[in-house]
Amino acid sequence: MPQVSKIRRLNADDKEWLDRELISRGFSGYSELETICRDRGIDISSSALHRYGSDFSERLDRLKMVTEQARAIVAEAPDDEGAINEALMRLVQEKLMGVVMEIEMAPGDIGKIAKAIADLGRASVSQKRLAAEVRQQVLNEQQERLEEMRGSDGMSEDLEGRIKHILLGKK
Secondary structure, three states: OOOOOOOOOOOHHHHHHHHHHHHHOOOOOHHHHHHHHHHOOOOOOHHHHHHHHHHHHHHHHHHHHHHHHHHHHHHHOOOOOOHHHHHHHHHHHHHHHHHHHHOOOOOOHHHHHHHHHHHHHHHHHHHHHHHHHHHHHHHHHHHHHHHHHHHHHOOOHHHHHHHHHHHHOOO
16 A cells, blocks of 8 residues: 555645645745745655645646536526535535545544535535425415415405416315
């Protein structure tokens, strides 16, 4: 089994700093970054920084592309029922499971992935609960409107039945 890279073994603060630094430098200037890392007490070669930076840049580009595509899809096909959100959560869950199975993880990474999966599960439940609440609210409003219409103009039972069928899906 190959050795875990020094970058993956960094503490969370140093790793976060390095990621921000790579982004702000446009994923270039690795020799200078190696010197800055050394000044911070981080011993990582410019070639290791370049390997990590290249992979990180590719992942960031893919994330940006997926985000732009999702925005375009939502703009073209608004999703009031949350199907796109649910599909996205399932896709992310699938990808996280793949990550868990394929990569070498530093000891703290499995906890982060487990937390991300748990957060996705809670988000899915919350999204479904909200969708159900909104549907019920719309049905209640439609029922109230129907009741108002019945009292105001002496609507026939036949007309009331047709309206209920159209608005509420019941006879």
